[in-house]
Amino acid sequence: MSQPVDIAALANLLQEAAVKEILPRFRNLESGDVRTKSEAIDLVTEGDEAAERLIKAKIDTIAPGAVFIGEESVAADPALLDKLADADLAIVVDPIDGTFNFAAGLPLFGVMASVVANGETVAGIIYDPLGNDWVIAEKGSGAWMCRPNGSQERLSVTAGVPLGSMVGGASTAFYQEADRRVVMGNLAKVRIATSYRCAAHEYRIFAAGHLHFLMYQKLMPWDHLAGTLIAEEAGAYAARFDGSRYLPAHTNGGLLLATDKESWEALRREVFTV
Template sequence: MTVELDIASLANALQEAAAVEILPRFRNLGEGDVRIKTEAIDLVTEADEAAERLIRDRVAEFMPDALFVGEESVAADPSLLTRLGKVDLAVVVDPIDGTFNFAAGLPLFGVMLSVVSKGETVAGLIYDPMGNDWVIAEKGSGAWMCSADGSQSQMSVVPAPELSQMVGIANTGYFEGDVRRRLLNNLADVRLFTSYRCAAHEYRIFCGGHMHFLMYNKLMPWDHLAGTLISQEAGAYAARLDGSPYLPHHVDGGLLLAANEETWELLREKIFTV
Protein backbone atom coordinates (compact mmCIF):
# COMPACT_ATOMS: atom_id res chain seq x y z
CA MET A 1 0.00 0.00 0.00
CA THR A 2 1.42 3.35 -1.02
CA VAL A 3 0.30 6.18 1.22
CA GLU A 4 -0.25 9.50 -0.48
CA LEU A 5 -0.26 12.15 2.21
CA ASP A 6 -1.81 15.59 2.06
CA ILE A 7 0.56 17.19 4.54
CA ALA A 8 -0.83 20.67 3.90
CA SER A 9 -4.34 19.58 4.86
CA LEU A 10 -3.08 17.86 7.98
CA ALA A 11 -1.14 20.97 8.97
CA ASN A 12 -4.17 23.16 8.30
CA ALA A 13 -6.33 20.94 10.52
CA LEU A 14 -3.96 21.45 13.45
CA GLN A 15 -3.82 25.18 12.84
CA GLU A 16 -7.61 25.43 12.64
CA ALA A 17 -8.09 23.47 15.86
CA ALA A 18 -5.70 25.79 17.64
CA ALA A 19 -7.36 28.93 16.30
CA VAL A 20 -10.93 27.81 16.93
CA GLU A 21 -10.79 25.62 20.03
CA ILE A 22 -7.46 26.02 21.85
CA LEU A 23 -6.23 29.61 21.82
CA PRO A 24 -9.61 31.20 22.72
CA ARG A 25 -9.58 29.07 25.89
CA PHE A 26 -5.94 29.75 26.82
CA ARG A 27 -5.89 31.56 30.19
CA ASN A 28 -9.67 31.64 29.89
CA LEU A 29 -10.72 28.26 31.29
CA GLY A 30 -13.73 28.14 33.57
CA GLU A 31 -13.86 26.29 36.88
CA GLY A 32 -15.39 23.18 35.33
CA ASP A 33 -13.24 23.22 32.20
CA VAL A 34 -10.29 21.32 33.74
CA ARG A 35 -10.60 17.77 35.04
CA ILE A 36 -8.21 15.21 36.53
CA LYS A 37 -7.80 12.01 34.49
CA THR A 38 -5.56 9.56 36.36
CA GLU A 39 -3.76 11.82 38.87
CA ALA A 40 -3.31 15.48 39.75
CA ILE A 41 -0.64 16.01 37.09
CA ASP A 42 -2.68 14.26 34.36
CA LEU A 43 -5.31 16.72 33.21
CA VAL A 44 -7.84 17.14 30.42
CA THR A 45 -9.58 20.38 29.47
CA GLU A 46 -12.52 21.37 27.33
CA ALA A 47 -9.94 22.61 24.81
CA ASP A 48 -8.35 19.14 24.47
CA GLU A 49 -11.68 17.49 23.74
CA ALA A 50 -13.02 20.16 21.39
CA ALA A 51 -9.74 20.36 19.44
CA GLU A 52 -9.61 16.59 19.01
CA ARG A 53 -13.19 16.52 17.67
CA LEU A 54 -12.36 19.20 15.12
CA ILE A 55 -9.17 17.46 13.97
CA ARG A 56 -10.98 14.12 13.73
CA ASP A 57 -13.70 15.68 11.56
CA ARG A 58 -11.15 17.29 9.24
CA VAL A 59 -9.08 14.13 8.90
CA ALA A 60 -12.24 12.17 8.05
CA GLU A 61 -12.83 14.49 5.09
CA PHE A 62 -9.59 13.63 3.25
CA MET A 63 -8.47 10.38 4.93
CA PRO A 64 -11.81 8.63 5.43
CA ASP A 65 -10.28 5.15 5.58
CA ALA A 66 -7.81 5.96 8.36
CA LEU A 67 -8.29 4.78 11.92
CA PHE A 68 -8.32 7.88 14.13
CA VAL A 69 -6.46 7.42 17.40
CA GLY A 70 -6.66 10.48 19.63
CA GLU A 71 -5.54 10.76 23.23
CA GLU A 72 -9.03 11.65 24.39
CA SER A 73 -10.66 9.08 22.08
CA VAL A 74 -8.53 6.35 23.65
CA ALA A 75 -9.50 7.55 27.12
CA ALA A 76 -13.08 6.78 26.11
CA ASP A 77 -12.30 3.60 24.10
CA PRO A 78 -8.98 1.92 25.03
CA SER A 79 -9.45 -0.71 22.31
CA LEU A 80 -8.39 1.89 19.73
CA LEU A 81 -4.84 1.60 21.02
CA THR A 82 -4.66 -2.15 20.44
CA ARG A 83 -5.65 -1.70 16.80
CA LEU A 84 -2.90 0.80 15.98
CA GLY A 85 -0.26 -1.72 14.93
CA LYS A 86 -2.68 -3.83 12.91
CA VAL A 87 -4.53 -1.48 10.55
CA ASP A 88 -3.38 -0.35 7.11
CA LEU A 89 -3.62 3.33 7.94
CA ALA A 90 -4.03 5.35 11.14
CA VAL A 91 -3.80 8.97 12.23
CA VAL A 92 -2.62 9.55 15.80
CA VAL A 93 -3.33 12.88 17.47
CA ASP A 94 -2.49 14.67 20.70
CA PRO A 95 -4.81 17.70 20.60
CA ILE A 96 -2.88 19.51 23.32
CA ASP A 97 0.47 18.14 24.38
CA GLY A 98 1.40 19.92 27.57
CA THR A 99 -2.11 20.16 29.00
CA PHE A 100 -0.71 20.77 32.49
CA ASN A 101 1.13 23.83 31.16
CA PHE A 102 -1.90 24.97 29.15
CA ALA A 103 -4.19 24.73 32.17
CA ALA A 104 -1.67 26.67 34.26
CA GLY A 105 -1.51 29.48 31.70
CA LEU A 106 2.04 28.65 30.61
CA PRO A 107 2.54 29.15 26.84
CA LEU A 108 4.40 25.87 26.36
CA PHE A 109 2.10 23.41 24.61
CA GLY A 110 1.67 21.98 21.13
CA VAL A 111 -0.54 19.95 18.83
CA MET A 112 0.91 16.70 17.48
CA LEU A 113 -0.14 14.35 14.69
CA SER A 114 1.44 11.28 13.14
CA VAL A 115 0.46 8.97 10.30
CA VAL A 116 1.03 5.24 10.71
CA SER A 117 0.95 2.85 7.75
CA LYS A 118 1.05 -0.91 8.40
CA GLY A 119 2.73 -0.48 11.76
CA GLU A 120 5.29 2.12 10.63
CA THR A 121 5.28 5.86 11.27
CA VAL A 122 5.45 7.60 7.90
CA ALA A 123 4.74 11.24 8.79
CA GLY A 124 4.85 13.50 11.81
CA LEU A 125 3.77 17.08 12.51
CA ILE A 126 4.21 19.21 15.62
CA TYR A 127 2.41 22.57 15.60
CA ASP A 128 3.14 25.41 18.02
CA PRO A 129 -0.02 27.54 18.36
CA MET A 130 1.84 30.38 20.05
CA GLY A 131 4.44 30.68 17.29
CA ASN A 132 2.07 29.59 14.51
CA ASP A 133 4.69 27.28 13.01
CA TRP A 134 5.26 23.57 12.44
CA VAL A 135 8.02 21.01 12.41
CA ILE A 136 7.17 18.36 9.85
CA ALA A 137 8.72 15.16 8.52
CA GLU A 138 7.75 12.50 6.01
CA LYS A 139 9.79 9.31 6.17
CA GLY A 140 12.86 9.64 3.96
CA SER A 141 12.39 13.37 3.26
CA GLY A 142 14.16 15.09 6.16
CA ALA A 143 12.82 17.24 8.97
CA TRP A 144 11.62 20.75 8.26
CA MET A 145 10.69 23.88 10.17
CA CYS A 146 7.77 25.57 8.42
CA SER A 147 7.41 29.16 9.60
CA ALA A 148 4.32 31.33 9.72
CA ASP A 149 5.59 33.38 6.74
CA GLY A 150 5.75 30.27 4.56
CA SER A 151 9.52 29.85 4.65
CA GLN A 152 11.04 26.43 5.31
CA SER A 153 14.39 25.38 6.73
CA GLN A 154 15.82 21.90 7.21
CA MET A 155 16.42 20.78 10.79
CA SER A 156 19.35 18.80 12.10
CA VAL A 157 20.45 17.51 15.47
CA VAL A 158 23.90 18.54 16.67
CA PRO A 159 26.80 16.27 17.71
CA ALA A 160 27.03 15.90 21.47
CA PRO A 161 29.99 17.19 23.50
CA GLU A 162 31.62 15.08 26.22
CA LEU A 163 29.21 13.58 28.76
CA SER A 164 29.89 16.21 31.43
CA GLN A 165 28.75 18.98 29.05
CA MET A 166 25.62 17.34 27.64
CA VAL A 167 22.23 19.01 28.04
CA GLY A 168 18.98 17.14 27.63
CA ILE A 169 15.53 16.05 28.67
CA ALA A 170 15.15 13.23 31.19
CA ASN A 171 11.61 12.44 32.26
CA THR A 172 12.08 10.21 35.31
CA GLY A 173 8.60 10.62 36.78
CA TYR A 174 7.28 7.24 35.66
CA PHE A 175 10.14 5.14 37.02
CA GLU A 176 9.65 3.51 40.40
CA GLY A 177 11.67 3.53 43.60
CA ASP A 178 15.28 2.46 43.38
CA VAL A 179 15.41 2.73 39.56
CA ARG A 180 14.37 6.36 39.74
CA ARG A 181 16.90 7.11 42.49
CA ARG A 182 19.70 5.47 40.50
CA LEU A 183 18.83 7.42 37.35
CA LEU A 184 18.70 10.71 39.22
CA ASN A 185 22.08 9.95 40.75
CA ASN A 186 23.54 9.04 37.34
CA LEU A 187 22.19 12.24 35.81
CA ALA A 188 24.58 14.22 38.00
CA ASP A 189 27.20 13.30 35.37
CA VAL A 190 25.62 15.45 32.64
CA ARG A 191 25.72 19.25 32.60
CA LEU A 192 21.97 19.82 32.75
CA PHE A 193 18.76 17.82 32.52
CA THR A 194 15.19 18.99 32.76
CA SER A 195 11.61 18.33 31.67
CA TYR A 196 9.30 20.91 30.10
CA ARG A 197 6.25 18.69 30.65
CA CYS A 198 5.67 19.07 26.92
CA ALA A 199 7.16 16.51 24.55
CA ALA A 200 6.10 18.65 21.58
CA HIS A 201 8.55 21.41 22.49
CA GLU A 202 11.19 19.01 23.77
CA TYR A 203 11.32 17.30 20.37
CA ARG A 204 11.35 20.66 18.58
CA ILE A 205 14.29 21.89 20.65
CA PHE A 206 16.23 18.64 20.15
CA CYS A 207 15.68 18.64 16.38
CA GLY A 208 16.66 22.29 16.26
CA GLY A 209 20.08 21.47 17.68
CA HIS A 210 19.63 22.95 21.16
CA MET A 211 19.81 19.73 23.22
CA HIS A 212 21.82 16.54 23.04
CA PHE A 213 19.43 13.83 24.27
CA LEU A 214 15.84 13.00 25.17
CA MET A 215 14.74 10.20 27.50
CA TYR A 216 11.20 9.05 28.31
CA ASN A 217 9.75 6.05 30.11
CA LYS A 218 5.99 6.14 29.52
CA LEU A 219 5.37 5.73 25.78
CA MET A 220 1.94 6.71 24.56
CA PRO A 221 1.87 6.95 20.75
CA TRP A 222 0.41 10.46 20.58
CA ASP A 223 3.31 11.73 22.72
CA HIS A 224 6.21 10.19 20.79
CA LEU A 225 5.49 8.90 17.28
CA ALA A 226 5.63 12.28 15.54
CA GLY A 227 8.63 13.51 17.50
CA THR A 228 10.63 10.32 17.07
CA LEU A 229 10.18 10.29 13.30
CA ILE A 230 11.03 13.99 13.04
CA SER A 231 14.13 13.41 15.19
CA GLN A 232 15.27 10.48 13.04
CA GLU A 233 14.75 12.54 9.90
CA ALA A 234 16.86 15.25 11.56
CA GLY A 235 19.66 12.70 11.91
CA ALA A 236 19.06 11.33 15.42
CA TYR A 237 19.37 7.77 16.64
CA ALA A 238 16.35 6.48 18.58
CA ALA A 239 15.64 3.19 20.33
CA ARG A 240 13.99 1.81 23.42
CA LEU A 241 16.19 1.47 26.48
CA ASP A 242 16.89 -2.21 25.74
CA GLY A 243 18.17 -1.24 22.29
CA SER A 244 15.13 -2.49 20.35
CA PRO A 245 13.38 -0.30 17.76
CA TYR A 246 10.53 1.92 18.95
CA LEU A 247 7.31 1.01 17.12
CA PRO A 248 3.83 2.59 17.09
CA HIS A 249 2.23 -0.08 19.25
CA HIS A 250 4.77 0.21 22.08
CA VAL A 251 3.58 1.78 25.32
CA ASP A 252 6.50 0.84 27.57
CA GLY A 253 10.19 -0.01 27.49
CA GLY A 254 11.41 3.56 27.62
CA LEU A 255 12.85 5.65 24.79
CA LEU A 256 16.23 7.30 24.35
CA LEU A 257 17.20 9.63 21.52
CA ALA A 258 20.66 11.03 20.82
CA ALA A 259 22.54 12.61 17.93
CA ASN A 260 24.06 9.30 16.83
CA GLU A 261 24.34 5.66 17.88
CA GLU A 262 27.71 6.17 19.60
CA THR A 263 26.29 8.87 21.86
CA TRP A 264 23.18 6.77 22.44
CA GLU A 265 25.30 3.84 23.62
CA LEU A 266 27.35 6.09 25.91
CA LEU A 267 24.25 7.57 27.50
CA ARG A 268 22.63 4.19 28.02
CA GLU A 269 25.79 2.74 29.57
CA LYS A 270 26.62 5.67 31.86
CA ILE A 271 23.22 7.17 32.66
CA PHE A 272 20.15 5.24 31.54
CA THR A 273 20.82 1.60 32.34
CA VAL A 274 17.65 0.55 34.17
Protein backbone atom coordinates (compact mmCIF):
# COMPACT_ATOMS: atom_id res chain seq x y z
CA MET A 1 0.00 0.00 0.00
CA SER A 2 1.09 3.60 -0.47
CA GLN A 3 2.93 4.75 2.64
CA PRO A 4 2.32 8.38 3.70
CA VAL A 5 5.48 8.57 5.82
CA ASP A 6 9.15 7.77 5.20
CA ILE A 7 9.43 4.86 7.64
CA ALA A 8 13.21 4.67 7.45
CA ALA A 9 13.47 8.34 8.39
CA LEU A 10 11.07 7.82 11.29
CA ALA A 11 13.08 4.82 12.49
CA ASN A 12 16.27 6.89 12.37
CA LEU A 13 14.59 9.66 14.34
CA LEU A 14 13.74 7.24 17.15
CA GLN A 15 17.37 6.14 17.17
CA GLU A 16 18.55 9.76 17.33
CA ALA A 17 16.31 10.47 20.30
CA ALA A 18 17.66 7.42 22.09
CA VAL A 19 21.31 8.29 21.42
CA LYS A 20 21.00 11.94 22.41
CA GLU A 21 18.42 11.92 25.20
CA ILE A 22 17.76 8.41 26.55
CA LEU A 23 20.98 6.41 26.71
CA PRO A 24 23.05 9.17 28.39
CA ARG A 25 20.49 9.14 31.23
CA PHE A 26 20.27 5.36 31.64
CA ARG A 27 21.54 4.45 35.12
CA ASN A 28 22.49 8.11 35.45
CA LEU A 29 19.23 9.64 36.70
CA GLU A 30 19.23 11.88 39.75
CA SER A 31 16.38 11.91 42.27
CA GLY A 32 14.73 14.94 40.70
CA ASP A 33 14.82 13.34 37.25
CA VAL A 34 12.10 10.80 38.10
CA ARG A 35 8.54 11.84 38.95
CA THR A 36 5.25 10.09 39.67
CA LYS A 37 2.27 10.67 37.39
CA SER A 38 -1.00 8.90 38.28
CA GLU A 39 0.43 6.46 40.87
CA ALA A 40 3.67 5.07 42.23
CA ILE A 41 4.09 2.59 39.35
CA ASP A 42 3.36 5.28 36.72
CA LEU A 43 6.57 7.25 36.27
CA VAL A 44 8.02 9.86 33.96
CA THR A 45 11.70 10.77 33.70
CA GLU A 46 13.75 13.53 32.15
CA GLY A 47 14.62 10.97 29.48
CA ASP A 48 10.96 10.51 28.45
CA GLU A 49 10.31 14.21 28.19
CA ALA A 50 13.55 15.15 26.44
CA ALA A 51 13.23 12.33 23.89
CA GLU A 52 9.65 13.29 23.06
CA ARG A 53 10.63 16.95 22.65
CA LEU A 54 13.33 15.97 20.16
CA ILE A 55 11.02 13.71 18.16
CA LYS A 56 8.20 16.25 18.15
CA ALA A 57 10.52 19.05 17.02
CA LYS A 58 11.64 17.07 13.96
CA ILE A 59 8.54 15.10 13.02
CA ASP A 60 7.21 17.74 10.63
CA THR A 61 10.18 17.15 8.31
CA ILE A 62 9.15 13.49 8.02
CA ALA A 63 5.35 13.80 8.15
CA PRO A 64 4.33 17.38 7.26
CA GLY A 65 0.99 18.33 8.78
CA ALA A 66 0.60 15.14 10.81
CA VAL A 67 -1.03 15.31 14.22
CA PHE A 68 1.57 14.43 16.84
CA ILE A 69 0.30 12.23 19.68
CA GLY A 70 3.00 11.64 22.29
CA GLU A 71 2.48 10.02 25.68
CA GLU A 72 3.95 12.98 27.54
CA SER A 73 2.17 15.53 25.32
CA VAL A 74 -1.15 13.89 26.17
CA ALA A 75 -0.22 13.82 29.87
CA ALA A 76 0.10 17.61 29.64
CA ASP A 77 -2.99 18.07 27.42
CA PRO A 78 -5.43 15.11 27.57
CA ALA A 79 -7.68 16.69 24.91
CA LEU A 80 -4.96 15.99 22.36
CA LEU A 81 -5.89 12.31 22.37
CA ASP A 82 -9.33 13.14 20.95
CA LYS A 83 -7.72 14.28 17.67
CA LEU A 84 -6.47 10.80 16.81
CA ALA A 85 -9.76 9.30 15.62
CA ASP A 86 -10.42 11.98 12.99
CA ALA A 87 -6.88 12.77 11.87
CA ASP A 88 -6.03 12.23 8.21
CA LEU A 89 -2.50 11.46 9.37
CA ALA A 90 -1.08 11.07 12.88
CA ILE A 91 2.21 9.98 14.40
CA VAL A 92 1.85 8.29 17.79
CA VAL A 93 4.97 8.09 19.96
CA ASP A 94 6.00 6.48 23.23
CA PRO A 95 9.41 8.04 23.93
CA ILE A 96 10.31 5.40 26.54
CA ASP A 97 8.10 2.37 26.90
CA GLY A 98 9.07 0.61 30.10
CA THR A 99 9.80 3.78 32.07
CA PHE A 100 9.62 1.87 35.36
CA ASN A 101 12.41 -0.42 34.13
CA PHE A 102 14.42 2.50 32.74
CA ALA A 103 14.21 4.37 36.05
CA ALA A 104 15.20 1.22 37.96
CA GLY A 105 18.23 0.65 35.74
CA LEU A 106 16.82 -2.47 34.09
CA PRO A 107 17.87 -2.88 30.43
CA LEU A 108 14.33 -3.53 29.20
CA PHE A 109 12.80 -0.48 27.54
CA GLY A 110 12.09 0.72 24.03
CA VAL A 111 11.01 3.61 21.82
CA MET A 112 7.81 3.13 19.82
CA ALA A 113 6.08 4.98 17.02
CA SER A 114 3.10 4.24 14.82
CA VAL A 115 1.61 5.89 11.76
CA VAL A 116 -2.18 6.26 11.70
CA ALA A 117 -3.95 7.24 8.47
CA ASN A 118 -7.70 7.86 8.46
CA GLY A 119 -8.33 5.79 11.58
CA GLU A 120 -6.13 2.82 10.63
CA THR A 121 -2.64 1.90 11.83
CA VAL A 122 -0.53 1.62 8.68
CA ALA A 123 2.99 1.36 10.13
CA GLY A 124 4.67 0.57 13.43
CA ILE A 125 8.22 0.73 14.74
CA ILE A 126 9.72 -0.58 17.99
CA TYR A 127 13.34 0.46 18.55
CA ASP A 128 15.57 -1.14 21.19
CA PRO A 129 18.19 1.45 22.21
CA LEU A 130 20.47 -1.11 23.85
CA GLY A 131 20.33 -3.64 21.02
CA ASN A 132 20.34 -0.80 18.47
CA ASP A 133 17.81 -2.57 16.23
CA TRP A 134 14.27 -2.04 15.04
CA VAL A 135 11.20 -4.22 14.58
CA ILE A 136 9.15 -2.63 11.82
CA ALA A 137 5.89 -3.38 10.03
CA GLU A 138 3.99 -1.66 7.26
CA LYS A 139 0.43 -2.82 6.69
CA GLY A 140 0.38 -5.63 4.16
CA SER A 141 4.17 -5.98 3.99
CA GLY A 142 5.04 -8.30 6.88
CA ALA A 143 6.99 -7.68 10.09
CA TRP A 144 10.76 -7.35 10.00
CA MET A 145 13.74 -7.23 12.31
CA CYS A 146 16.06 -4.54 10.94
CA ARG A 147 19.63 -4.52 12.21
CA PRO A 148 22.07 -1.58 12.11
CA ASN A 149 24.24 -3.35 9.52
CA GLY A 150 21.32 -3.21 7.08
CA SER A 151 20.33 -6.89 7.30
CA GLN A 152 16.66 -7.78 7.67
CA GLU A 153 14.83 -10.88 8.91
CA ARG A 154 11.13 -11.53 8.43
CA LEU A 155 9.33 -12.32 11.69
CA SER A 156 6.65 -14.92 12.28
CA VAL A 157 4.73 -15.94 15.36
CA THR A 158 5.20 -19.49 16.57
CA ALA A 159 2.74 -22.34 15.97
CA GLY A 160 -0.19 -22.76 18.32
CA VAL A 161 0.03 -25.22 21.23
CA PRO A 162 -2.50 -26.59 23.76
CA LEU A 163 -3.54 -24.19 26.53
CA GLY A 164 -1.48 -25.98 29.18
CA SER A 165 1.70 -25.54 27.16
CA MET A 166 1.28 -21.84 26.40
CA VAL A 167 3.84 -19.24 27.50
CA GLY A 168 2.77 -15.62 27.34
CA GLY A 169 2.52 -12.16 28.78
CA ALA A 170 -0.42 -10.88 30.81
CA SER A 171 -0.79 -7.40 32.30
CA THR A 172 -3.35 -7.75 35.10
CA ALA A 173 -2.70 -4.50 37.00
CA PHE A 174 -5.75 -2.64 35.71
CA TYR A 175 -8.39 -5.20 36.62
CA GLN A 176 -10.61 -4.51 39.58
CA GLU A 177 -9.39 -6.60 42.52
CA ALA A 178 -12.12 -9.24 42.36
CA ASP A 179 -11.65 -9.74 38.61
CA ARG A 180 -7.87 -9.77 39.02
CA ARG A 181 -8.16 -12.64 41.49
CA VAL A 182 -10.20 -14.64 38.97
CA VAL A 183 -7.85 -13.98 36.05
CA MET A 184 -4.70 -14.67 38.04
CA GLY A 185 -6.22 -17.94 39.20
CA ASN A 186 -7.14 -18.83 35.64
CA LEU A 187 -3.57 -18.13 34.50
CA ALA A 188 -2.58 -21.33 36.30
CA LYS A 189 -4.07 -23.09 33.26
CA VAL A 190 -1.19 -21.95 31.04
CA ARG A 191 2.44 -23.05 31.41
CA ILE A 192 3.94 -19.62 32.14
CA ALA A 193 2.40 -16.14 32.36
CA THR A 194 4.62 -13.16 32.99
CA SER A 195 4.92 -9.39 32.52
CA TYR A 196 8.08 -7.55 31.59
CA ARG A 197 6.56 -4.16 32.43
CA CYS A 198 7.48 -3.23 28.85
CA ALA A 199 5.02 -3.77 26.00
CA ALA A 200 7.74 -2.86 23.48
CA HIS A 201 9.79 -5.95 24.27
CA GLU A 202 6.75 -8.15 24.83
CA TYR A 203 5.53 -7.39 21.32
CA ARG A 204 9.00 -7.90 19.87
CA ILE A 205 9.47 -11.38 21.32
CA PHE A 206 5.89 -12.39 20.55
CA ALA A 207 6.25 -11.41 16.88
CA ALA A 208 9.58 -13.24 16.77
CA GLY A 209 7.96 -16.51 17.87
CA HIS A 210 8.98 -16.72 21.53
CA LEU A 211 5.54 -16.32 23.17
CA HIS A 212 2.09 -17.74 22.48
CA PHE A 213 -0.07 -14.85 23.71
CA LEU A 214 -0.19 -11.33 25.08
CA MET A 215 -3.00 -9.71 27.09
CA TYR A 216 -3.52 -6.07 28.02
CA GLN A 217 -6.48 -4.28 29.54
CA LYS A 218 -5.54 -0.59 29.38
CA LEU A 219 -5.28 0.47 25.75
CA MET A 220 -3.37 3.70 25.27
CA PRO A 221 -2.41 4.08 21.61
CA TRP A 222 1.30 4.70 22.18
CA ASP A 223 1.53 1.38 24.04
CA HIS A 224 -0.23 -0.89 21.54
CA LEU A 225 -0.73 0.43 18.01
CA ALA A 226 2.77 -0.33 16.76
CA GLY A 227 3.00 -3.68 18.51
CA THR A 228 -0.42 -4.92 17.42
CA LEU A 229 0.27 -4.14 13.77
CA ILE A 230 3.69 -5.81 14.00
CA ALA A 231 2.13 -8.89 15.62
CA GLU A 232 -0.63 -9.13 13.02
CA GLU A 233 1.88 -8.75 10.18
CA ALA A 234 3.82 -11.61 11.79
CA GLY A 235 0.70 -13.78 11.57
CA ALA A 236 -0.94 -13.26 14.98
CA TYR A 237 -4.66 -13.03 15.68
CA ALA A 238 -5.58 -9.92 17.68
CA ALA A 239 -8.91 -8.63 18.96
CA ARG A 240 -10.49 -6.89 21.90
CA PHE A 241 -12.16 -9.07 24.52
CA ASP A 242 -15.53 -8.83 22.74
CA GLY A 243 -13.97 -10.10 19.52
CA SER A 244 -13.96 -6.74 17.74
CA ARG A 245 -10.97 -5.27 15.91
CA TYR A 246 -8.61 -3.08 17.91
CA LEU A 247 -8.48 0.39 16.33
CA PRO A 248 -6.47 3.55 17.14
CA ALA A 249 -9.46 5.27 18.76
CA HIS A 250 -9.96 2.49 21.33
CA THR A 251 -8.72 3.06 24.88
CA ASN A 252 -10.68 0.29 26.62
CA GLY A 253 -12.21 -3.12 25.98
CA GLY A 254 -9.05 -5.12 26.61
CA LEU A 255 -6.74 -6.63 24.01
CA LEU A 256 -5.78 -10.26 23.51
CA LEU A 257 -3.25 -11.48 20.95
CA ALA A 258 -2.52 -15.12 20.19
CA THR A 259 -0.72 -17.20 17.62
CA ASP A 260 -4.02 -18.07 15.87
CA LYS A 261 -7.78 -17.65 16.26
CA GLU A 262 -8.28 -21.05 17.89
CA SER A 263 -5.72 -20.22 20.57
CA TRP A 264 -7.31 -16.79 21.03
CA GLU A 265 -10.71 -18.34 21.62
CA ALA A 266 -9.35 -20.87 24.12
CA LEU A 267 -7.54 -18.14 26.08
CA ARG A 268 -10.57 -15.87 26.09
CA ARG A 269 -12.89 -18.66 27.23
CA GLU A 270 -10.65 -20.38 29.79
CA VAL A 271 -8.47 -17.59 31.18
CA PHE A 272 -9.68 -14.07 30.48
CA THR A 273 -13.42 -14.38 31.09
CA VAL A 274 -14.55 -12.74 34.36
